[in-house]
Amino acid sequence: MSAEKIRCDKDTLLAKSLLETPEVKRVNRWIEDNEDDKPNSIRRHLLSTSVRLSPQISPRLHKMAQHCGDVLGLSLPLELYAFSDPKYNAACFKPEDGRLYIMFSSGILEAFDEKELLYVMGHEIGHHIYNHHAVPIGYILRGKARPPADLALKLFAWSRYAEFSADRAGAYCTNDLDSVARALFKLASGVSRFAAPNVDSMIEFDLNEFMSQVDDMVDDDAHPGQGAPTQDWFSTHPFSPLRVKALAHFHESALMTAGGYDKDTLEVQVNGLMKLMEPGYLEAKTSDARVMRNLFIAAAINLAELGGGISAEEREVLQQFLGKTLDLKRLDADQLAALLPQRLAEAVEQTTRSQRMQLIRDLSLVAQADERACAEKESMLKRFTQELGVPNVFLTQCLGREPELD
Ligand SMILES: [Zn+2]
Known part of the structure; x- marks a missing residue:
């Protein structure tokens, strides 16, 4: 064979x-x-x-x-x-x-x-x-x-x-x-x-x-x-x-x-x-997927807004996640910022830890879309990580990215 x-x-x-x-x-x-x-x-x-x-x-x-x-x-x-x-x-x-x-x-x-x-x-x-x-x-x-x-x-x-x-x-x-x-x-x-x-x-x-x-x-x-x-x-x-x-x-x-x-x-x-490792929350229609999607949108827009408005690179990444159907211009960043605490709390109540880890991983990719306001984005990510009960070392891994084929 x-x-x-x-x-x-x-x-x-x-x-x-x-x-x-x-x-x-x-x-x-x-x-x-x-x-x-x-x-x-x-x-x-x-x-x-x-x-x-x-x-x-x-x-x-x-x-x-x-x-x-x-x-x-x-x-x-x-x-x-x-x-x-x-x-x-x-x-x-x-x-x-x-x-x-x-x-x-x-x-x-x-x-x-x-x-x-x-x-x-x-x-x-x-x-x-x-x-x-x-x-x-x-x-x-x-x-x-x-x-x-x-x-x-x-x-x-x-x-x-x-x-x-x-x-x-x-x-x-x-x-x-x-x-x-x-x-x-x-x-x-x-x-x-x-x-x-x-x-x-x-x-x-x-x-x-x-x-x-x-x-x-x-x-x-x-x-x-x-x-x-x-x-x-x-x-x-x-x-x-x-x-x-x-x-x-x-x-x-x-x-x-x-x-x-x-x-x-x-x-x-x-x-x-x-x-088990890749629950596709951005397309799924279940209620926990809806909670994850809502949090992703609010958190991602807040991250992207750091550094003065959504850049072209960030728009690109967001659209890869959310598809072309969602009109980014129609999202109100201030309104989403106000909704964030509630959406974080919903995620903690209604999603599993591995789902929340996936959220952090995906948000890390958004945060790294461009080079603006890196420190602020990292501290916002840290806050999300903490509030979602995800180990901080996981975020470090997402940001450090050291996959190795060995
Ligand atoms: Zn190997």
Whole structure:
């Protein structure tokens, strides 16, 4: 089976459309022009900061890399590196000079067993096989020129599905859901030792218990105000129990188990899981969606008014969110400002915390539409964040934007 057959459909679709976007094309041209000046920069950087894990130093890792390469149809030779960092981390670089580079933190090499590392390695090679580096998400989101809001949202969505594809590649190499889930548990919790006959540990690993965390998050969405989904809910990397659940579906499908359901059914299930992260309040007709929309309009107009009236860039972003049907000129900023406290209170009463987090994320995009009155906008956003009961660190994440494909 080729790796393409297990790739997440939404990843394929969104990547294709992103690569045709003028903005993405422009950034890619810029990267290409600048790369010409620095040949072999990745390898030189790795050789000077990390330790190369040659086949002599780690024959086992190389055997594993060979296995992942064979399974996923990798056509390039691999070079593996270790760098000093107690955190669990690994990354795959864009190939250079016909070689692919993967680096592992010392933490992950010491804490993960062979099968868990197989998953990590397969995941990283998956990013390369699926050409995920072709979408320069970091450059666009962290660049000086802010991307249009719809492009930013599309990039966030794509990167989550891209992670799912890479996860499937890793799971496919490992072929053992329990080990894959352990690896994700270790990554999410930082805990590396589980209780076993000869191992003393506070933690016993339980796959179903770990996955049940997703069900609790769903419950929280059904009962606003209870429980607390973490800020990971909206980060680029899908929340770990969600990834495990998506991988459990993958293992049940015909892609991994003879007689399992087909890929279309699998994708429907995965899209259902992802919907938890993207409730589309701007179009939905439910009463909580109406509350969110009303608050979004009042808050966004108030943010945009800071710095002296709505600028052309802000108008553009607002219209991407609200559509052309809403006539911005007919909105009365003073009236909306007076309505704000009531609309904030309604949102707290009638929406879930993850819905409010989405509001903050969307308002952050409005606030960053232009360069005017940045400090004032940030403090207004801080006030919204606080009043909506959203952790401040989530706002920092929205404004800092540090999604990384690793
Ligand atoms: Zn990844």
